[in-house]
Amino acid sequence: MADRVLVPPLNFAMVEPGVYRSGYPNKKNFPFLKKLGLKSVMYICEDDYTDENLRFWDETGVRVFHVRVAGNKEPFGEIDEADIADALSKVLSVDNQPILLHCNKGKHRVGCLVGCLRKLQRWSLAAIFDEYRRFSGSKMHIADQEFIEVFDAPPPQPAPAAAAA
Amino acid sequence: MADRVLVPPLNFAMVEPGVYRSGYPNKKNFPFLKKLGLKSVMYICEDDYTDENLRFWDETGVRVFHVRVAGNKEPFGEIDEADIADALSKVLSVDNQPILLHCNKGKHRVGCLVGCLRKLQRWSLAAIFDEYRRFSGSKMHIADQEFIEVFDAPPPQPAPAAAAA
Numbered sequence: 564m565a566d567r568v569l570v571p572p573l574n575f576a577m578v579e580p581g582v583y584r585s586g587y588p589n590k591k592n593f594p595f596l597k598k599l600g601l602k603s604v605m606y607i608c609e610d611d612y613t614d615e616n617l618r619f620w621d622e623t624g625v626r627v628f629h630v631r632v633a634g635n636k637e638p639f640g641e642i643d644e645a646d647i648a649d650a651l652s653k654v655l656s657v658d659n660q661p662i663l664l665h666c667n668k669g670k671h672r673v674g675c676l677v678g679c680l681r682k683l684q685r686w687s688l689a690a691i692f693d694e695y696r697r698f699s700g701s702k703m704h705i706a707d708q709e710f711i712e713v714f715d716a717p718p719p720q721p722a723p724a725a726a727a728a
Numbered sequence: 729m730a731d732r733v734l735v736p737p738l739n740f741a742m743v744e745p746g747v748y749r750s751g752y753p754n755k756k757n758f759p760f761l762k763k764l765g766l767k768s769v770m771y772i773c774e775d776d777y778t779d780e781n782l783r784f785w786d787e788t789g790v791r792v793f794h795v796r797v798a799g800n801k802e803p804f805g806e807i808d809e810a811d812i813a814d815a816l817s818k819v820l821s822v823d824n825q826p827i828l829l830h831c832n833k834g835k836h837r838v839g840c841l842v843g844c845l846r847k848l849q850r851w852s853l854a855a856i857f858d859e860y861r862r863f864s865g866s867k868m869h870i871a872d873q874e875f876i877e878v879f880d881a882p883p884p885q886p887a888p889a890a891a892a893a
Binding site for chain 2: 577687
């Protein structure tokens with residue numbers, strides 16, 4: 564039985580067709596991840612990747628985007644809006660999809676990135692914050708929600724189907 | 729601005745390519761729902777649908793599946809496993825996709841159905857329950873989780889891509 568069960572990474576979910584989100588994947592998640600047929604992965608964290616993960620992505624032919632940003636930390640730290648805009652343009656490039664976006668817990672940095680994606684899709688802020696909270700639980704950062712609210716970069720290219728005007 | 733913002737239904741999310749979940753959609757969600765290009769909708773509730781919703785689905789050419797089941801209520805009420813197996817076969821039929829599954833809050837009945845879908849995909853129970861809890865919040869029903877755990881219907885037909893062996 565044990566080897567038949569598939570273990571998704573922490574906080575795993577679909578965001579859009581071709582876009583997944585999660586916390587940091589580790590060895591026990593590899594069989595599950597193989598089934599997603601990923602073309603690329605985006606790791607949003609200032610820390611280095613583990614060798615084990617780098618080897619796994621290399622072996623499975625998955626391109627790695629490492630976005631080295633620290634999270635929003637009141638009152639001094641703030642993610643650079645340009646970094647997120649640049650990351651979004653990679654996420655929305657169909658050539659990179661299917662893509663998995665992950666940070667460590669799948670709560671804050673990925674929550675910010677997905678929140679900004681929802682803004683491009685013109686989702687109501689109430690719905691964006693609700694989705695953010697679903698993954699952060701009680702660990703929600705108001706600074707993240709403020710970041711999403713003021714984020715106003717123009718879409719670098721056509722957003723996914725649900726966003727089309 | 730007001731007419732440019734899109735309002736997804738309560739607890740809206742993607743489950744799999746071609747499968748969405750949410751709470752009960754109402755008029756303010758219609759512009760958002762139109763963009764999903766749905767082929768069908770599954771309403772999982774013993775109550776009648778509102779005329780407004782029936783008219784909307786009719787006008788947009790969306791087929792309605794009404795699964796009239798009451799939720800799991802300890803100690804006397806329990807969803808019939810055969811009803812869920814039948815519903816799943818409709819959800820997994822590519823002819824019906826994209827499909828939106830909804831109940832009233834998008835927590836319990838839809839949570840059960842999605843949990844059973846994850847079992848077909850061989851997700852670990854820990855991941856299934858975590859996803860269930862993400863939508864139910866503090867209103868989680870242990871009876872729902874027990875229902876998912878014991879559910880053991882064979883897949884009525886090939887499950888979505890992520891489930892393929």
